[in-house]
Amino acid sequence: MTKAFSVFPHRYLSQDMLMEAIDPELECVSIGQSVEGRSIYCLRLGTGTKKILAWAQMHGNETTTTRGLFDFIERLKGDQQLLSQCNFALILQLNPDGAFRYTRVNANGVDLNRDAIDVSQPETKAFMNFFEGFAPDLCLNLHDQRTRFTVGTTKKEAALSFLAPSADTDRTWTKARLEAVRIISHVYRQFNRSVQHRIGRFDDRFDPQCFGDYLTQKGVPTILVEAGQWGSDYDRVITRRLVYESLHHLVDGFCIAPIETDALETYLNIPENTQYGYDVGYFDPLKQLWLGMRYSEQLQNERVVFEEEGYEELDPAADDFFFFRELK
Numbered sequence: 001m002t003k004a005f006s007v008f009p010h011r012y013l014s015q016d017m018l019m020e021a022i023d024p025e026l027e028c029v030s031i032g033q034s035v036e037g038r039s040i041y042c043l044r045l046g047t048g049t050k051k052i053l054a055w056a057q058m059h060g061n062e063t064t065t066t067r068g069l070f071d072f073i074e075r076l077k078g079d080q081q082l083l084s085q086c087n088f089a090l091i092l093q094l095n096p097d098g099a100f101r102y103t104r105v106n107a108n109g110v111d112l113n114r115d116a117i118d119v120s121q122p123e124t125k126a127f128m129n130f131f132e133g134f135a136p137d138l139c140l141n142l143h144d145q146r147t148r149f150t151v152g153t154t155k156k157e158a159a160l161s162f163l164a165p166s167a168d169t170d171r172t173w174t175k176a177r178l179e180a181v182r183i184i185s186h187v188y189r190q191f192n193r194s195v196q197h198r199i200g201r202f203d204d205r206f207d208p209q210c211f212g213d214y215l216t217q218k219g220v221p222t223i224l225v226e227a228g229q230w231g232s233d234y235d236r237v238i239t240r241r242l243v244y245e246s247l248h249h250l251v252d253g254f255c256i257a258p259i260e261t262d263a264l265e266t267y268l269n270i271p272e273n274t275q276y277g278y279d280v281g282y283f284d285p286l287k288q289l290w291l292g293m294r295y296s297e298q299l300q301n302e303r304v305v306f307e308e309e310g311y312e313e314l315d316p317a318a319d320d321f322f323f324f325r326e327l328k
């Protein structure tokens with residue numbers, strides 16, 4: 001654990017920064033190339049039979065789960081029991097060009113998470129080729145979510161959100177989907193109280209171009225993990241830690257947790273995400289209105305800066321807003 005938590009203290013994380021910190025003793029294979037010719041790397045750990053494929057930063061500007069996964073790997077290296085049970089394939093940056101530019105999309109301007117059927121991009125091709133060959137038993141699709149996401153109507157930020165993606169438009173509870181539900185329920189039971197009920201459930205509208213939906217449809221249990229905001233921690237150091245912890249709970253849930261008969265009930269009781277969050281807000285006494293603003297993120301000299309956008313008027317009767325910072 002020497003390197004974990006101490007490297008990458010900020011949101012920007014390029015491939016060069018990442019590769020410099022990766023333990024050179026780890027098995028690292030290239031599974032393909034990005035549009036701009038960067039290798040897409042996959043770390044391989046473990047000799048067990050339970051195959052777990054995880055990938056982060058398919059959206060290049062979503063680095064919190066990459067950082068949490070890095071910490072998880074640092075700890076995993078010494079966990080002989082888990083390494084003898086599982087066979088891990090871990091892609092820390094599926095979109096290295098987007099990571100370099102700090103963009104959601106790849107260098108062709110395509111959102112890879114809307115390319116699962118088209119497979120029009122080299123990054124998607126590399127992933128699908130690897131996926132077919134590896135044939136995982138569990139997929140973990142790791143992302144960041146914006147500050148706007150809140151837990152149900154509680155007016156608490158969704159520091160973490162999980163989803164067992166749909167396999168069809170009817171949102172059928174298929175076998176693969178129920179396995180994802182079982183594991184998420186385990187994580188939720190283990191973890192929700194210690195994160196002060198800051199876990200939400202992501203929207204399950206079916207879109208087969210999204211990796212999670214596509215893979216669930218193919219019968220592989222897949223879990224979407226979204227790292228969110230906690231208070232004023234814009235570097236997301238706290239949620240990075242929560243991602244690290246939840247990866248342990250997810251793997252434990254997959255490997256050892258017993259089958260609970262009420263897993264689906266537990267899952268459905270996780271409050272669905274709302275979008276009540278505003279980064280800054282205040283009450284305007286002249287207008288007699290609440291105003292809320294959401295930052296935009298810009299990359300400047302390898303640092304992410306949060307810039308103010310315009311304020312919008314909020315409806316006090318709707319009471320559907322929450323401020324990370326309230327101006328007095």
Ligand SMILES: [Zn+2]
Nearest residue numbers: 059062143144
């Ligand atoms: Zn994302």
